[in-house]
Amino acid sequence: MTDKVKNSFDASYPQPVEWARELLSGAKNVFVFTGAGISAESGIPTYRGAGKGFWDGLRVADWATPQGFARNPEGVWDWYCRRRVQLGSVRPNPGHEALAQLQRRIAGSGGSFTLATQNIDGLHQTAGTENVLELHGSLLAVRCSDCSYAETVGPVALDSPACPECGSRLRPDVVWFGEMLPQDTWRAAEQAASECDLLLVVGTSAVVYPAAGLIETALAGGARSIEVNPEPNGFSGLMNVSIRGKSGEVLPQLLGYR
Ligand code: BJW
DSSP states (O other), rough: OOSOOOTTTTTTTHHHHHHEEEEEEEESEEEEEEGGGGGGGGOHHHHSSSBBBBTOOOHHHHHHSHHHHHHOOOHHHHHHHHHHHHHGOOOHHHHHHHHHHHHHHHTTOOOOEEEOOOOOOHHHHHHTOOSOEETTTTEEEEEEOOOOOOOOOSSSSSSSSSSSSTOOOOEEEEOOTTOOOOOOHHHHHHHHHOOSSEEESOOOOOOOOTTTHHEEEEETOEEEEEEEEESSSSGGGGEEEEEOHHHHHHHHHTTTTT
16 A cells, blocks of 8 residues: 555545545554444434534433433433334444444454444444444443443333332433443453554544544554545544545445445
8 A cells, every 4th residue: 555645635636435445455453433423324313413413402411411310310211212212113224234344354354343333323233243332332221320230121112210130220321421431342442443553433523522532542543544424523634534425325335335
């Protein structure tokens, strides 16, 4: 692979998709970091963005913080139940599927592939990606507010939120603002980001920390970088290649699966 790496806005360089393909073909350790945008074409709204984020007009502090849950446990529980049930009718899209195939291709050629997602919808796993690092937990699981009890429940509504082990209140197994990320998952993601030679960032506004810091970790380690997003984020200027488009269309094209 050529030593020259330039931003895709450089007119003397190939089209972003071709250039990104070249970076990918020379990569041995790939780290993929995804956000809500990859599931948008599956019908799950993103969090942010005027007129298109499902948090538009919602007081986040009421729904996605431990304090909000403490004030209104039943309302918050029901809100998450409704969102969990909706997951029963969504399917992975070609973007999720292309990444699952990329993992198989890289594993088959002796390389390493790690996917860390901020998403809580389980669609990477349904598409076939293995060992997904769920940085913000899972909407398909619940856990106890007090003890270590946790359970995967699938896309169902539960009306009895008492822990079967200690009787305390169950809660969604997601990470709310002000809460620590699951530490083993976080450590694994940091290690993979620091060791990768290719970073692929898909469908995130990259404003939520510490997750977004994985981008900085990978870049600080010298990784080449590709982003796929219809819109720029705060890290776009640092990427080697920025592909402006929907991940369900771009990823199959980029990865050669369509
Ligand atoms: C497409 C597309 C298509 C559209 N194709 N793309 C440092 C600095 C400042 C603040 C902090 C900091 N460190 C910590 C903080 C506080 C806070 C934070 O980051 N706040 C910022 C928002 C200011 N972080 C935390 O509180 C975290 N915990 C923590 O730091 O603990 C440390 C600690 C704790 C206690 C004591 C001491 C220290 C926890 C963060 C938890 C985030 N949880 C949520 C909610 C999950 C549950 C739920 O769903 O209800 O996770 S927030 C929400 O945002 C969700 C997401 O995973 C996360 C990221 O969003 P994402 O994925 O980027 O989505 P969007 O909507 O923002 O962007 C979508 C993108 O897709 C856009 O770019 C579109 O263009 C694109 N797109 N269509 C491709 N078709």
